[in-house]
Amino acid sequence: MLHRLKLGVLLQWLILFLLSPVYEASSLGLTVHVVPLEENGGKTVRAHFSVITPSPCPDLLAVCAAREDCQAHRTALPFSYTKPSPAWCVRQWQKTLPSNYNTFLKLGFQTEFYVSIKADPKIRANNGKLNRPPFVALPPPLRASVNCPADFHISTKDLDGDNVRCRFARADTGECRDCFPHNFLELDEASCTLTFTGKAAAGQYFIYLMAEDLIPSPPTRQILYNSPLSSVPVHLSLTVEESASGCSSNPLALDGTPERDSVQFVLPFQEVKFNANYKSDLESVLEIAVVGPPDLYRVGFVSISNLAKLTMAWIRSENNLTQLLPVCFVANTKSFQSGLQCVWLYQREIRTLPDGTELRCNQTEMSLLLPVTSLTNVDLDELQLNSPTCPVTHNSTHLTAHIPLGGCGTKAVHSGTELVYTNTLKSVHHTMISRRPSLILPLACRIPGAQVKGPQYAVGMPTERETFGEVMVWLEFHLPGQGPMARLTSTPRFRSNFLSSRRFRRDTGSESSTSNSSTQTGLHVEEKVKQLDLYVMSNCSVDRAEMIVTECMESETEDFTDSHPIMEKGCMMSNNTLEIITEHKTSKIYRLDINTMAVSGTKMYIECKINLCIATMPSDTCPDLCSNSSSSSMLIDSVFTSTYSIRSGPVSLMVATGPNPSQTATMPGTTPPASQIPNVTSTNPNTNTNTTASQGVAPEVATSRITGVILMTIAMFLQMAILQ
Structure with a gap:
């Protein structure tokens, strides 16, 4: 009888275990970009989450509760890739949180992670403004081979010009839960470079870091203790795989790929485009995995023999994203991964136009009328549009330009359901060094999608069938x-x-x-x-x-x-x-x-x-x-x-x-x-x-x-x- 009772209890526990949802220890990657809110003195922040989860991708319904100031980024261009196995995807959202925030978050039934944000409001002495925490670029899941040392540079930026330091998160201060350092990983805190010694068994490992911003100290002055201004979480995953092909077969980035940690400035409604080019001598590239901002286009992936290419593009439309937007990518083969490359998109701040400025849009052109009194110390003769052949005229009171929608370097880009024609009025100095002020004025005419007529609104790359015919x-x-x-x-x-x-x-x-x-x-x-x-x-x-x-x-x-x-x-x-x-x-x-x-x-x-x-x-x-x-x-x-x-x-x-x-x-x-x-x-x-x-x-x-x-x-x- 006692034996049957024990067996029944054991069976009940087994049923409960099998029916209960199972959560992983962590995400495959996480960063939080924290933006202090000026309206309440920085007591709350806008937190922009990017999380890598195993496939199938979880829904974002649970990340925004009722009556929360929250937005989930549902995109038609999801980031989803296959290496390392199993496949993975990226989920992104933003919400308003207290500046000091610690909690467990869940995504679906597979991913659970602990987030610790320390961004208490601090007024900077150099400009009297709120301090802005550092930005950390989220890389795709990292890969390495047994007995093959590898370096992983974590790309960081700080809008205030502070130094950024990375360190392992500490469980005793509440920065992580059930986290412990790995003896096969070393961290250069100043450069945020993670080194894998190669001395690890095959498997998947989770890494918990904190990124901090510190006021730069003068070269001639030593600061014994430079207290960090803020700390934000960084979660990474490293998959160590067996390899019988040596340690020097990783794909290499070729010319035409942006430099590591480079910055590309983006004006309103401007399109920025760049290629990722790789060469892999031992194995063909299966994919170029990318993690970037919502609605980042990835087109034209080609892997032919030992060469591979992918084109990425992003159009700056009206958005509530952060001013700095990282794009990180790697080339994955069956057994190897290239070095990590990250590019930063910087959304330029644009001042309001001066009183009296008029930009009129019609079906064939846009007309600009700009008071010259607003262009103090700007050489009006140096101003030109995207095409220098198009005239820009001025008199003692106004500057005028008639810009055709189909010429003068005018570009057409899509912004949601709208078609936007863009051009730029800018200073072009004729000398190498000039101390005169420069003007950069983006111009845009927006046409609602319902008003767009003709095939020009559906511009796209020709399909394979259109280019080559019905191939057999x-x-x-x-x-x-x-x-x-x-x-x-x-x-x-x-x-x-x-x-x-x-x-x-x-x-x-x-x-x-x-x-x-x-x-x-x-x-x-x-x-x-x-x-x-x-x-x-x-x-x-x-x-x-x-x-x-x-x-x-x-x-x-x-x-x-x-x-x-x-x-x-x-x-x-x-x-x-x-x-x-x-x-x-x-x-x-x-x-x-x-x-x-x-x-x-x-x-x-x-x-x-x-x-x-x-x-x-x-x-x-x-x-x-x-x-x-x-x-x-x-x-x-x-x-x-x-x-x-x-x-x-x-x-x-x-x-x-x-x-x-x-x-x-x-x-x-x-x-x-x-x-x-x-x-x-x-x-x-x-x-x-x-x-x-x-x-x-x-x-x-x-x-x-x-x-x-x-x-x-x-x-x-x-x-x-x-x-x-």
Whole structure:
């Protein structure tokens, strides 16, 4: 009886445990940007939260209670990525809080975290204004490898010009709960650089920091104890992974990527745009993970061979975000992560326009009338618009300008449901050094979306279909000197550095003659082919379009559990594969030397990954991935399709004689008769190949001119009837 009672109690506890919500120890990353509110002397602050949570992304309903001064940032452009596993996303909101704040917060059923803010109001002696706590940029979840030391620089800024110091949070002062230092992490407090020694087991670790601002001390004066003015929380996560590829294979940022901790100033309704360019020699870049302000555009991600690119853009519309907005990004491969890069967007403060200023907007232009009395000590002759060719006139009382909406450097940007035309009146000094005041005056005409007519309101990048057409790709296999490009393969010219063209011409000529004579006099039964031509074909007929084959592999099994690379990152892996030069830029032919390939059986399967490319300038070409001259500019100056992954059916490697080989049909999905190897092709371009490699689904391309399960069934039935 007692035993049953104990068992019942244990069962009840187990049910309660399983049904209760489970919370993680912490978020995968957190920062809080704190802005003191002037109306009550800084006793309350506006806290801007950015939190990284595991996927699936939790809803933001719980972060703003009823009657709270709170705003959740729900965006159509969520930050969501896959590395480290499991996938993760960013949630952002802002709310008014006491300047001294400590509490537990929850997001969904997976994430719970403790927040400690110390921002008591302090009046600064140098300007008589409230002190503003430091800003810390939130990086994507950090990654490192076992036994591979790594540095992580945490980017910080302070609007008051104070020094920013980072230190580990302390549980004894109420800054964190259940937090403890890791002996494999070191922190340079002055530079906010976290160092991973490499001496940690694989796993995920949480890091709790506090960022503080301190009044800078003069170089000639030592301050024994410089008390911090405020402290804000910083939570990070570090995922340590096993790696068998060494410690020097991280992706590297290339030219064109903004400098670390750089600042870009943004005027009202201005668009700021920049690229992140990376090179990864060992593994292809899977994603460029970004954490930034709401409505940051991330477009044009391309990962071709060892190069990757992503374009980011942000339009400053009317917003209640902080004056400093960080954008942090890293390149993730399967096993590695690049160094952390952060850029800061600085929303310039704009003074109110002087009395008497008029900016009128009509359907074709905006007209500016500005009193010159408001431009004290400003050289009026140095004022110009975005385009210096557009006139700006002035007299003794007013400055005037007529600015067409379709010229003079006027730009059109979207702000919510409105279309905004922007230009800037600014001083352009003609000398390198000038002590005269400068003027920067942003001009904007806002047109409600309901009033916008014509296609100009729906401006966007052309789709892949609009650029390249309805793309279809497939594989074909032919003996040398046969197939649709027999003229080129019978006396081929090779593009390769592995073996000389002369030697392979001699080998090819010998093989071709053997194939021709075998047709006339017969071959021994079941003789294995020595060379085979792989055709990678597309139906793209767009001028200046080019095919780029980034990867090919062969396997003797259909599931590719045991495979061998033929080509990686656009380069042939050995001298048993050569590219045949053709005049068709949207197709490729490769000569496979079967004798030297690691194929022991009588059939094989081939899988290739390709992109189509168009250089944006007529004088340019698409990148040669195997050339040392490849750079990020080639990605920027080219337009690419998504990655197409195409896989063949079984390809027979045997040839045999027969009384009338032309009467024997080859079915897809079966090993073709030996005599049919010249006709084993993948001419099924109607297969749906609009599948990118990142989705992990490869379209199957049959290796025969005849497709369909019904035909295959009929052929098998006829074969059985003949045998009987």
